[in-house]
Amino acid sequence: xxxxxxxxxxxxxxxxxxxxxxxxxxxxxxxxxxxxxxxxxxxxxxxxxxxxxxxxxxxxxxxxxxxxxxxxxxxxxxxxxxxxxxxxxxxxxxxxxxxxxxxxxxxxxxxxxxxxxxxxxxxxxxxxxxxxxxxxxxxxxxxxxxxxxxxxxxxxxxxxxxxxxxxxxxxxxxxxxxxxxxxxxxxxxxxxxxxxxxxxxxxxxxxxxxxxxxxxxxxxxxxxxxxxxxxxxxxxxxxxxxxxxxxxxxxxxxxxxxxxxxxxxxxxxxxxxxxxxxxxxxxxxxxxxxxxxxxxxxxxxxxxxxxxxxxxxxxxxxxxxxxxxxxxxxxxxxxxxxxxxxxxxxxxxxxxxxxxxxxxxxxxxxxxxxxxxxxxxxxxxxxxxxxxxxxxxxxxxxx
Numbered sequence: 001x002x003x004x005x006x007x008x009x010x011x012x013x014x015x016x017x018x019x020x021x022x023x024x025x026x027x028x029x030x031x032x033x034x035x036x037x038x039x040x041x042x043x044x045x046x047x048x049x050x051x052x053x054x055x056x057x058x059x060x061x062x063x064x065x066x067x068x069x070x071x072x073x074x075x076x077x078x079x080x081x082x083x084x085x086x087x088x089x090x091x092x093x094x095x096x097x098x099x100x101x102x103x104x105x106x107x108x109x110x111x112x113x114x115x116x117x118x119x120x121x122x123x124x125x126x127x128x129x130x131x132x133x134x135x136x137x138x139x140x141x142x143x144x145x146x147x148x149x150x151x152x153x154x155x156x157x158x159x160x161x162x163x164x165x166x167x168x169x170x171x172x173x174x175x176x177x178x179x180x181x182x183x184x185x186x187x188x189x190x191x192x193x194x195x196x197x198x199x200x201x202x203x204x205x206x207x208x209x210x211x212x213x214x215x216x217x218x219x220x221x222x223x224x225x226x227x228x229x230x231x232x233x234x235x236x237x238x239x240x241x242x243x244x245x246x247x248x249x250x251x252x253x254x255x256x257x258x259x260x261x262x263x264x265x266x267x268x269x270x271x272x273x274x275x276x277x278x279x280x281x282x283x284x285x286x287x288x289x290x291x292x293x294x295x296x297x298x299x300x301x302x303x304x305x306x307x308x309x310x311x312x313x314x315x316x317x318x319x320x321x322x323x324x325x326x327x328x329x330x331x332x333x334x335x336x337x338x339x340x341x342x343x344x345x346x347x348x349x350x351x352x353x354x355x356x357x358x359x360x361x362x363x364x365x366x367x368x369x370x371x372x373x374x375x376x377x378x379x380x381x382x383x384x385x386x387x388x389x390x391x392x393x394x395x396x397x398x399x
Contacts, residue, residue: 033311085124
């Protein structure tokens with residue numbers, strides 16, 4: 001967190017732990033086991049699923065709903081329901097959207113379906129986590145996230161929202177205020193009123209606050225879950241790069257389904273050899289963060305007893321709610337009279353990085369991921385002089 005950002009947090013700060021990784025690597029099992037293990041130390045814990053294909057209820061072997069449900073002593077679980085969340089958070093906004101569809105003579109059921117725009121599920125997930133954090137009812141909030149691609153979309157939302165709030169929203173609001181009388185003369189189409197704009201502005205402001213919480217390494221830790229397979233390791237590398245790009249703190253990697261040494265049979269020799277080689281690669285790639293190993297279990301990990309055993313095998317006697325590693329994804333430094341921004345971007349070459357500055361906005365793009373960074377005033381007055389990528393760190397120097 002840069003020193004120029006204002007932070008307003010509850011008096012008693014919750015810990016937020018978000019698990020991400022490729023689909024099928026075992027995020028839900030790890031998240032549920034972490035919740036039970038953390039609760040053993042006296043923490044009140046909430047584990048919340050933001051994946052549309054919910055499976056928390058399966059691992060806990062208990063029905064869950066869109067509000068937290070108690071699943072064990074000091075442990076609560078929740079599965080996000082987008083329609084429930086839309087009603088809860090966006091009453092004014094969806095009412096306006098549905099009024100437009102009704103004006104277009106769209107069927108009521110279709111109008112309700114269409115009023116849930118792409119991205120609303122991700123936004124709802126963020127709002128739930130943030131509101132639980134603000135209310136301070138839980139000591140630890142564990143997020144069982146969607147597969148990597150959806151999670152990156154989720155985590156980039158505050159950045160996108162901030163861009164809209166600064167660049168587009170004020171102009172659109174001002175223009176509509178001017179042209180509203182003329183439009184009402186030629187059309188009876190419903191137009192957004194001030195309370196609709198207030199609802200959108202409030203939503204964007206909350207997303208900006210959420211980014212501050214999720215990028216604070218004293219509060220939030222993102223943990224990468226992976227298996228010892230080539231495609232999974234490659235995707236984990238990309239995720240690690242993009243998380244650093246967006247300024248989110250990664251505190252560990254969880255290697256799941258590691259074949260136990262005592263499993264000795266010729267049938268498994270090739271697989272054990274492959275896993276051994278990939279484990280060495282993982283340790284080299286992620287050598288700056290702790291790596292935890294979870295063994296391959298002979299049966300499905302279902303129910304609280306099995307999850308407790310799994311959590312014990314993964315974390316031993318450690319409290320999984322602690323911060324395993326704290327590093328800054330980016331920081332601003334002063335060298336003499338020159339300012340530089342240092343951004344950790346592992347696993348990329350300089351040819352992969354595109355950089356552009358327009359006034360107070362610095363845009364960094366890597367493949368299909370783009371970050372718009374609004375520079376503090378003392379940097380916005382300066383122009384980018386040069387940029388170097390060395391040892392996984394992008395150094396942007398200002399004139």
